[in-house]
Amino acid sequence: MGFSISTHSATENPGTAYLEEKETVLYRGWMLKKEDYQTFELLVLQKNARLFTSSSSYLATHHLPNWYDRLSLYTPETVAIADLETAENVLESLAWNKYFIKDFVKSVKTSIGSVITDSHELPKIIDEMMRLRGEIEGGLCIRRFEEFVPHTEVRYFAIEGEPFSPNRKPCPEPVWFAAKRIQSPFFSIDIAQRTDGVLRIVEIGDGQVSDRTGWSCDRLVEVLSQKLLK
Ligand SMILES: Nc1ncnc2c1ncn2[C@@H]1O[C@H](COP(=O)(O)OP(=O)(O)O)[C@@H](O)[C@H]1O
Numbered sequence: 671m672g673f674s675i676s677t678h679s680a681t682e683n684p685g686t687a688y689l690e691e692k693e694t695v696l697y698r699g700w701m702l703k704k705e706d707y708q709t710f711e712l713l714v715l716q717k718n719a720r721l722f723t724s725s726s727s728y729l730a731t732h733h734l735p736n737w738y739d740r741l742s743l744y745t746p747e748t749v750a751i752a753d754l755e756t757a758e759n760v761l762e763s764l765a766w767n768k769y770f771i772k773d774f775v776k777s778v779k780t781s782i783g784s785v786i787t788d789s790h791e792l793p794k795i796i797d798e799m800m801r802l803r804g805e806i807e808g809g810l811c812i813r814r815f816e817e818f819v820p821h822t823e824v825r826y827f828a829i830e831g832e833p834f835s836p837n838r839k840p841c842p843e844p845v846w847f848a849a850k851r852i853q854s855p856f857f858s859i860d861i862a863q864r865t866d867g868v869l870r871i872v873e874i875g876d877g878q879v880s881d882r883t884g885w886s887c888d889r890l891v892e893v894l895s896q897k898l899l900k
């Protein structure tokens with residue numbers, strides 16, 4: 671469709687030998703930690719090229735606390751905690767029925783899961799995050815549990831403020847809202863239906879590191895090429 675492609679290793683001798691001057695770079699790959707993305711950006715800038723998504727735009731969607739305030743109307747109530755020592759007390763003071771726990775980036779999807787009903791269960795989740803991922807990225811997010819209808823989650827992508835659906839159907843209102851309010855040229859928006867029928871934003875994420883969940887490769891490249899190769 672007109673894209674040229676190069677591979678990039680963020681971890682082993684990151685370099686940009688493949689890059690032509692003045693090129694615009696769109697990344698597709700694993701989630702990069704803040705520092706690795708910043709290094710990537712620096713290397714690209716040194717080549718006189720530019721990233722489609724700057725490191726500040728990357729973090730605007732990759733780290734939950736950076737987007738939460740802008741989308742709080744549409745997403746479960748969330749408290750971000752930088753200091754893990756205080757987390758159990760914070761949970762207790764919230765006194766919600768159920769808590770959904772993740773770090774700034776990811777939940778625990780396997781084993782014990784991410785949902786607890788009691789603050790004393792928190793250390794167990796933190797240990798599991800450490801065991802599975804080796805670290806807590808950024809800090810903790812305590813989210814109020816909301817009951818979603820199973821299998822209703824749909825991923826949308828926003829490119830330069832315009833939202834796209836996987837099946838060409840119109841995008842619902844919360845997707846438009848996010849597409850207009852978030853300072854990133856390419857990000858995903860996950861919407862699920864709550865049991866009372868209301869559509870909620872489960873999370874947003876950087877489009878470059880989002881899985882294609884529900885999207886064919888052709889459809890994703892088609893919407894990207896519409897916007898990027900114009
Ligand atoms: N506040 C919440 N209440 C209930 N279920 C939730 C909540 N947040 C997320 N979930 C469920 O857990 C899944 C994973 O959460 P998500 O925030 O998408 O984490 P991840 O970044 O690991 O994908 C979601 O797809 C949704 O089904």
Ligand SMILES: [Mg+2]
Nearest residue numbers: 777860872873
């Ligand atoms: Mg998710």
